[in-house]
Amino acid sequence: MVKVDINQVSFSYPGADVLHDVTFQIGPGEITGIVGPNGSGKSTLIKCIDTILKPKGSILLDGTNVLKMDSVERARNIGLVPQYGTSAMDSTVFETVLMGRRPHSAWRIRDEDIDKVAETLECLGIKDMAMRTFASLSGGQKQITMLARAICQEPEFLLLDEPTSALDIKNQLEVLDILRTLVKERSMAAIIAIHDLNLGARYADSIVMLREGMVFSTGKADELYTPEIIEEVYGVKAVVLEVLGKPHVVPVSPIKKEPSDQAE
Amino acid sequence: MNRTTDTHCSSDVYNKNNISIQEKFRQYHSRKILFLTGVSAVIVLLVGVAAAFGSYDLNLSEVYRIIGGGIIVRIFPELTLPESVAGTIIWELRLPRICMAVVSGASLGVAGAIMQGVLRNPLAEPFTLGISSAAAMGASLSIIGGIRFFGSYSVVINAFICAFLATIVIYTIAKSKGMTPETIILSGIAIMFLLDAVTAFMQYLGTAQQVQAVVFWMMGSISVAGWDTVLIVFLIATVSIPYLIYKASDITIIGAGDETAHSLGINVEKIRMQTLAFGALLTAAVTAFCGIIGFVGLLSPHITRMIIGGDNRYVIPGSAMVGAALLLGADTVARTVLAPMILPVGIMTAFVGVPFFMYLFMRKGKEPW
Numbered sequence: 001m002v003k004v005d006i007n008q009v010s011f012s013y014p015g016a017d018v019l020h021d022v023t024f025q026i027g028p029g030e031i032t033g034i035v036g037p038n039g040s041g042k043s044t045l046i047k048c049i050d051t052i053l054k055p056k057g058s059i060l061l062d063g064t065n066v067l068k069m070d071s072v073e074r075a076r077n078i079g080l081v082p083q084y085g086t087s088a089m090d091s092t093v094f095e096t097v098l099m100g101r102r103p104h105s106a107w108r109i110r111d112e113d114i115d116k117v118a119e120t121l122e123c124l125g126i127k128d129m130a131m132r133t134f135a136s137l138s139g140g141q142k143q144i145t146m147l148a149r150a151i152c153q154e155p156e157f158l159l160l161d162e163p164t165s166a167l168d169i170k171n172q173l174e175v176l177d178i179l180r181t182l183v184k185e186r187s188m189a190a191i192i193a194i195h196d197l198n199l200g201a202r203y204a205d206s207i208v209m210l211r212e213g214m215v216f217s218t219g220k221a222d223e224l225y226t227p228e229i230i231e232e233v234y235g236v237k238a239v240v241l242e243v244l245g246k247p248h249v250v251p252v253s254p255i256k257k258e259p260s261d262q263a264e
Numbered sequence: 265m266n267r268t269t270d271t272h273c274s275s276d277v278y279n280k281n282n283i284s285i286q287e288k289f290r291q292y293h294s295r296k297i298l299f300l301t302g303v304s305a306v307i308v309l310l311v312g313v314a315a316a317f318g319s320y321d322l323n324l325s326e327v328y329r330i331i332g333g334g335i336i337v338r339i340f341p342e343l344t345l346p347e348s349v350a351g352t353i354i355w356e357l358r359l360p361r362i363c364m365a366v367v368s369g370a371s372l373g374v375a376g377a378i379m380q381g382v383l384r385n386p387l388a389e390p391f392t393l394g395i396s397s398a399a400a401m402g403a404s405l406s407i408i409g410g411i412r413f414f415g416s417y418s419v420v421i422n423a424f425i426c427a428f429l430a431t432i433v434i435y436t437i438a439k440s441k442g443m444t445p446e447t448i449i450l451s452g453i454a455i456m457f458l459l460d461a462v463t464a465f466m467q468y469l470g471t472a473q474q475v476q477a478v479v480f481w482m483m484g485s486i487s488v489a490g491w492d493t494v495l496i497v498f499l500i501a502t503v504s505i506p507y508l509i510y511k512a513s514d515i516t517i518i519g520a521g522d523e524t525a526h527s528l529g530i531n532v533e534k535i536r537m538q539t540l541a542f543g544a545l546l547t548a549a550v551t552a553f554c555g556i557i558g559f560v561g562l563l564s565p566h567i568t569r570m571i572i573g574g575d576n577r578y579v580i581p582g583s584a585m586v587g588a589a590l591l592l593g594a595d596t597v598a599r600t601v602l603a604p605m606i607l608p609v610g611i612m613t614a615f616v617g618v619p620f621f622m623y624l625f626m627r628k629g630k631e632p633w
Contacts, residue, residue: 051526052526074529078527079527080524082524086524088516088575089384091519091573091574092573099520102517102530107513114286118286121285122285131289153528
């Protein structure tokens with residue numbers, strides 16, 4: 001049961017501000033979707049929260065600042081699912097998931113680590129592929145293995161950076177169904193950077209919409225997904241329908257910039 | 265996708281149902297240990313064969329008896345053995361060369377495993393990082409350039425110093441761009457081409473005799489002066505290899521990506537820098553004494569991973585053993601196949617190693633052995 005406070009997080013590359021005063025909160029058992037156009041800072045925000053990049057501001061886990069934690073303490077609390085599934089050369093699925101035990105164990109593989117991996121593989125329904133090499137998996141299987149590795153880490157807070165962007169629609173739904181169930185069952189907090197607005201509406205409890213590195217708006221998807229906001233943030237004319245009780249954005253056409261706008 | 269979507273989990277169910285997964289994993293680990301044991305036995309056999317063959321042929325049982333007796337006498341100096349021609353040949357002529365081949369092969373195998381692991385590149389090895397080229401330039405400076413500050417050891421020490429300086433230059437360039445695998449490999453390749461050009465330029469200026477000496481050195485040879493030389497390489501391997509095995513788990517995780525490794529609590533840049541430095545040290549020591557020995561650093565880790573998978577806790581000792589067996593086998597063939605002519609071992613490592621590698625490569629399936 002963890003509460004996460006992202007407070008005034010800012011990050012700059014030399015000569016370019018990427019994030020500016022990003023602030024929002026996440027409660028236990030909640031998934032927050034980060035949406036926004038390309039270059040709005042979604043992936044950078046995920047990297048800042050996991051301290052891959054060193055931002056200004058603070059990221060509090062139940063009041064403890066992640067930016068001041070040592071690396072092992074941070075790894076015990078925060079799990080990351082990267083955009084593309086990768087593992088070490090010639091590693092099996094079991095060995096890949098076992099990497100998630102690194103913050104909890106030393107050099108030797110303990111019986112409890114083996115049990116934890118087996119439990120996670122069973123939980124995510126991939127125990128039959130345990131001894132297959134990671135390289136032989138499909139994109140969806142790889143992404144579920146990445147999720148298994150992060151879950152095996154036993155974090156209270158999960159970060160997912162566009163985990164479904166390379167998957168077909170069936171695999172997208174399967175990965176996100178598993179994520180939602182795990183987050184609810186284990187009362188974890190999760191942030192998912194996601195391009196697909198409609199998947200975000202379907203799976204996230206709340207949405208943070210970024211534009212040019214700043215929070216444009218936060219709230220429920222049905223509050224944020226309006227034709228006006230979509231047009232302003234994405235520069236696209238859109239129709240918003242209701243599908244399965246959730247808002248569903250249908251992009252219609254990009255808004256052509258006037259010559260005077262382009263000159264700016 | 266072959267999986268269920270039910271994620272409601274209960275630990276009681278796991279303990280009952282997951283025995284097969286856990287057992288499978290333990291069996292898989294047992295096979296790795298079996299592989300290491302098997303390669304150790306092959307090395308022991310090869311040591312005997314290598315010591316038996318030569319201009320003065322001996323039988324295997326006699327060889328093991330002499331080696332065993334010699335070890336006991338060295339452990340318990342109060343015991344003595346009667347002097348024999350066979351004992352002198354084995355202990356003073358053949359064993360230093362055999363031990364040098366074993367230690368050098370192990371060092372190159374480990375260096376290759378480390379470089380491929382932390383750089384996530386299956387082609388990474390001492391050659392592609394420019395370390396071997398730097399050693400060749402150092403040797404050329406001594407043989408052709410006349411830089412001989414260290415007397416008869418000038419070739420060796422020049423090669424070692426240049427290999428280590430090249431490592432520092434590569435590190436400095438890569439550090440300024442973030443120490444990513446790409447920057448390290450590109451820096452290494454750039455340095456390799458530059459130093460190869462310097463060596464080629466010196467060869468162009470050298471006499472036919474000097475060029476012949478450099479080319480022969482670059483082909484690699486295990487001919488060593490005696491136990492002193494073996495001891496130096498052995499000491500460097502004794503310090504480096506245990507440290508790298510200790511860091512093996514982190515090296516495996518870095519192989520899964522820098523961001524993943526960071527999220528699992530690893531200081532990626534520090535581990536990459538430290539392990540590459542030890543890899544460079546191992547390479548520099550071997551290359552300084554034996555010249556450039558190709559393929560062992562590249563092939564040994566691949567052969568090992570194809571058989572026992574990618575866990576570096578086993579890949580590093582496995583690469584050491586495969587490298588030792590490969591180099592000892594190649595050297596034995598090199599000095600006996602056209603005896604009394606001794607072929608350069610660098611040629612023979614490719615002749616011996618590549619067919620075996622290709623066999624494994626062709627049969628590689630979806631699951632490790």
